[in-house]
Amino acid sequence: MRLRTIAVCFVACLWVAPLYAQTSAIPQLNSRGGAAYTLYLNFGGFNYSGTWFGDTPGATASYDTNGNTAIFTASEKTDIQKIWSRTADKYAAFNVNVTTVDPSIAAGQSASDIQRQTYYDNTSKLMHMVIGGDGAWAGGGGVVGISGVGVAETTITGGLHTNWSFSNNYVSGGTAFHQGIAETIAHENGHALKLQHQSRYSGTTNVEEYDSGTAARAPIMGNSDNAERGLWRKGTSTLGFNVIQNDVGVLLSNAGIAGSGAAGFVDSGVGHTRATATTLALTGNTINSASSKGIITPNNTDPNPLGEANYTTDFFKFTFGAGGGNVNVTLRSGLSTITAGVADEGATLDATLRLLNASGTVLATANSATFAETIAMSNLAAGTYYLQISSAGADAQYFDMGSYFLTGTIAPVPEPAAVLLIAAAGLGLYSRVRRYRTAA
Ligand SMILES: [Zn+2]
Known part of the structure; x- marks a missing residue:
């Protein structure tokens, strides 16, 4: 990705592309409007102020696959919808709205990125997921903030509610990138809802912290970037070979709907x-x-x-x-x-x-x-x-x-x-037709 960024600079060295695309061009999608928990997928870029768990994220450009962060192409808009849909289905059973609509706008708190950031941080049960860039400041496919075991930042008012999915790493890495990005988003938000990693053990030894499962299925809280299905699992967590984490039970505790559907x-x-x-x-x-x-x-x-x-x-x-x-x-x-x-x-x-x-x-x-x-x-x-x-x-x-x-x-x-003919005969119609044809 860094190579591509340099190439863009040489081609258009007198023109500095805006980091942010027009947010009005982003498909406006909600999986469950009005849900108690909001997972806001921000494809439009964001400039983070200050430090985040000791790092300085700074500006992340809009989601981009064609080297132009100023616009969303039709292809990029389709990507956005695919990423949203994949994430939405994983959270479909819970009281979660996976949305591309910035909640800070409805709250009248969107005048600047710092105002947005303050709004997100002071709203509990809200995750602001920035999707873009290569996250060189952090590394990996994405990062989420957790204060400690069992304490999720997004449940805390005054926490650090902005998190990242570094989508450019998936483009440059050659992975099927809709899947990798969406699985990362679902994974990081799983952490925000207090899930630990699903790990694979050999005896008492953790041999794969991010359990990659099989080609058919892999745990979202492990590594489901390449499996046919990325699923919630009841399995061994990173906390120990004998510590079973029921992903869905944990999610239900943190994003259930009391008195609604089954359980x-x-x-x-x-x-x-x-x-x-x-x-x-x-x-x-x-x-x-x-x-x-x-x-x-x-x-x-x-x-x-x-x-x-x-x-x-x-x-x-x-x-x-x-x-x-x-x-x-x-x-x-x-x-x-x-x-x-x-x-x-x-x-x-x-x-x-x-x-x-x-x-x-x-x-x-x-x-x-x-x-x-x-x-x-x-x-x-x-x-x-x-x-x-x-x-x-x-x-x-x-x-x-x-x-x-x-x-x-x-x-x-x-x-x-x-049956119709018999019925017609019963009414005398059949015989009339025969007489007519004979006469003709
Ligand atoms: Zn993780």
Whole structure:
């Protein structure tokens, strides 16, 4: 990154590019408006005043991938949305608003960076995450402030609530950078919500402080930069080979919603039983995916990753008339905020989809290892049917939780033509047609 910065200077040596892009060009995104805890992702650059845990961060330029920090290209705006979406899904079960909207503006405290900084520092349950630069002053992919074990800066009024994700390190490092940046943001905010690292031990020896898991899954509080899924985990923490940290339990304690959904997790409003099933939203025969969505969460105050029964279950219902119908439904894990009906990158939920009839008998189950489960059935009889969405809950360590949405078709079949003809004959229409044709 330093090389690239020098190159820009030679090319445009008489023009000093502004450090900050127009913040009005940043996509304005909120994952849970009004939530108690705010994670503000600041892609627009920031000039930090004073010292931060003994360092002097100074100015960080806007998020940038094309060597021009003064503007956001279309590609950079898409990056911003992808990074936001990945982070949002990891916190979807909690009372957290992952946002790109600067809360200091609504508070009337955005006249200058120092005024913004003072506002952030004096607002509890708020993290201001600066995303940009190479963080040469600190090193690594990102930094967060924690006063001590179990004490998070962002829960303290008068703490140091600005933190950093050094996005340029991911660009220059050749990592799939949307993922690396988002996993870093989720990780650092996990620290802000009092999580320690998830570590790997050999016997009593910590052999990998940032446990990198497997290619399929890795702990967010370890190193999930390259795994297919970065997940919350119940596993050995850096505090000791025999100290198990339940990430989701800790997050629930610090960002739960008392009296809300199951055990204090969010409730996305979809019915959790057949009796309370949500009517599937259709546009013609097509499922309206924008409103046919939900969040699967654990359902226990001592969250347990293993087993479908330890998570919430959602139900949607639909009804076929006398002609019956055909079903072709796909359950997709993740959010869909960039292209309607297409999952954004970085889904966290591994789900199971079932089709049930009116009496609750399971007609079909889809529970592949992928993040899209499809059930297609033809010639279903008249009646009410249910789509059941559950967590696979297949792993004793990693939590299968997060957002999903439905796509596909629910197609009623018109009554067969023969039936219409018989009905027509009954009315005398059939014979009249025959007489007309004979006469012609
Ligand atoms: Zn860390």
